[in-house]
Amino acid sequence: MSAEIQLNDKIYWIGVNDRQTALFEELWPIPNGVAYNSYMILDDKVAVIDAVKDISMDRYLEKIRSLLADRRKIDYLIINHIEPDHSGGIKILREAFPDMEIVGNKKTLDLLTHFYGIKDNVRQVEDGEILDLGTCRLKFFLTPMVHWPETMMTYEETHKVLFSGDAFGGFGSLDDGIFDDELRDLQYHEAEMLRYFTNVIAKYSVMVQKAITKIKDLDIAMVASTHGPVWRSSPRHAIELYDKWSRQEAEDGVVIVYASMYGNTEKMMEAISRSLTAEMTGPLRVHNVSRSHPSYILADIWRYRAIVLGSPTYNMGLFPLMDHLLRLLENKGLKDRIVGIFGSYGWSGGAIKELTDFAGRMKWQLTEPVIEVNCSPTDEDLNNCTRLGMNIVQRLRT
Numbered sequence: 001m002s003a004e005i006q007l008n009d010k011i012y013w014i015g016v017n018d019r020q021t022a023l024f025e026e027l028w029p030i031p032n033g034v035a036y037n038s039y040m041i042l043d044d045k046v047a048v049i050d051a052v053k054d055i056s057m058d059r060y061l062e063k064i065r066s067l068l069a070d071r072r073k074i075d076y077l078i079i080n081h082i083e084p085d086h087s088g089g090i091k092i093l094r095e096a097f098p099d100m101e102i103v104g105n106k107k108t109l110d111l112l113t114h115f116y117g118i119k120d121n122v123r124q125v126e127d128g129e130i131l132d133l134g135t136c137r138l139k140f141f142l143t144p145m146v147h148w149p150e151t152m153m154t155y156e157e158t159h160k161v162l163f164s165g166d167a168f169g170g171f172g173s174l175d176d177g178i179f180d181d182e183l184r185d186l187q188y189h190e191a192e193m194l195r196y197f198t199n200v201i202a203k204y205s206v207m208v209q210k211a212i213t214k215i216k217d218l219d220i221a222m223v224a225s226t227h228g229p230v231w232r233s234s235p236r237h238a239i240e241l242y243d244k245w246s247r248q249e250a251e252d253g254v255v256i257v258y259a260s261m262y263g264n265t266e267k268m269m270e271a272i273s274r275s276l277t278a279e280m281t282g283p284l285r286v287h288n289v290s291r292s293h294p295s296y297i298l299a300d301i302w303r304y305r306a307i308v309l310g311s312p313t314y315n316m317g318l319f320p321l322m323d324h325l326l327r328l329l330e331n332k333g334l335k336d337r338i339v340g341i342f343g344s345y346g347w348s349g350g351a352i353k354e355l356t357d358f359a360g361r362m363k364w365q366l367t368e369p370v371i372e373v374n375c376s377p378t379d380e381d382l383n384n385c386t387r388l389g390m391n392i393v394q395r396l397r398t
C-alpha cells in the first residue's frame, strides 16, 4: 500500500494535516496549517500513540483500518498529552475500537474523565514503567508542564524512537514530506517551530529544560513529536533548538516594535533603525504592532538580543496593541534582553512611563537615552534617536 508512511518496520505515521483552522488555540495564526502527528505500532500488540483533533476523523479511521487489515483491534492508545488537538477524536476512536485500553499517567486519566467522561478500560502508568508490545517496548517518561500538567514522553526502546508530545513540535502542515530529510525548506520549518515554541510552550521553558535533562542519556534515532516534522536524519538538532530557546539564549540582532497613529513615533523609529543598520552586524527586524500579529513578533523577540519599543500615548497610557504585546511578554517571562524605549505624546503623556516600568519589571538592560517627544520630533530628538541606536549596538558588542 503506497499511501503508508513508515518510520521503520513496525511504526507508521497516521497523522492528519489541518489546513482548515485559522487560529491555533483560537489565538495564533496558522496560515500554513499544522499537523497533528499520530503513530501506530503494529507489533504482537497494536498501539496508537497520540490521537488527533476531531477533524478529518473519517480519514484518520480509514488509515487505521487499512493498516490493521484483518486484525481489527487496537490494544492500546497511549496519550502523551491530552490537549484536545490530540484528544478531540478519542470518543470516536473509542466507539470504533471499544476494546482499546487508554494508557496515561494519573493526571492524564483524571483529565480524560473530566473532558470526555471516560473512566473504563484505562491503564495508569508511572514514570519509568515499561509496556511490552512484543518486539517494541514502550518506556514512559513523565515530563510535566510542557505545557500542560500531564505531559509525558514515550520512548520505544527497540527502534529508539522518542514520541515527545508537543516538545520539539512546530506549526506548518507537512506538505512536502513527513521526515526532516524529505522537506525542501527546513529553515521554514524551523521558523514555524520557533513560532510554535514561543506562542505555546515558552512560558514553561524551565520545564522544557527539565524534560531535556531527563531524556539526555537516551539513545535517540528519531524524534517523533505531535506537530511538525519527524526528525530521523538529525534528531539531536530538534532537541538542540528547543534547548537553546528554552534557555532563552539570544542571537545577535535587534527587533524594533513600534506603534504610530499619525507618524510621529514612526519618524523616530526610522531614525533609530538607520543608526542601527549603519553599525550593527546581526539582522534587524521591524514590526508595526498594528500590522504584525504578536505571534510573529514574539518569535523574533525570543530570537534576538536587543528590543527597541516605541509607543505614542493613547488615553493616558500605552497604545493598546503595544500593551497587549507587553502583557504577553511578561506572561512568558522572557529574560535578559537589551531594551531601548521611545515615544510621542500630546499633552500629559503616559506611554513612556509604562514602557520604562515594563523594562524594570522584566529586569532588562535599559539603554539610554529614553526618548519622550512632545508631538513631532525635533532635530535634537532625532539626534537622540541616533544615539540610542548607537548605544544599543555598543551594548550588543559587549
Ligand SMILES: Cc1cc2nc3c(=O)[nH]c(=O)nc-3n(C[C@H](O)[C@H](O)[C@H](O)COP(=O)(O)O)c2cc1C
Binding pocket: 259, 260, 261, 262, 263, 264, 265, 266, 312, 313, 314, 315, 316, 317, 344, 345, 346, 347, 348, 349, 350, 374, 375, 376
Ligand atoms: C485617540 C488618541 C488618544 C490620545 N491620548 C493621549 C493622552 O491620553 N495623553 C497624551 O499625552 N497624548 C494623547 N494622545 C496624543 C498622541 O500621543 C500624540 O498625538 C502623539 O504624537 C501621537 O504619536 P503618533 O503620531 O506616533 O501616533 C492621543 C492621541 C489619540 C489619537
Ligand SMILES: [Fe+2]
Binding pocket: 081, 083, 147, 166
Ligand atoms: Fe499542547
Ligand SMILES: [Fe+2]
Binding pocket: 083, 085, 086, 166, 226, 227
Ligand atoms: Fe499539541
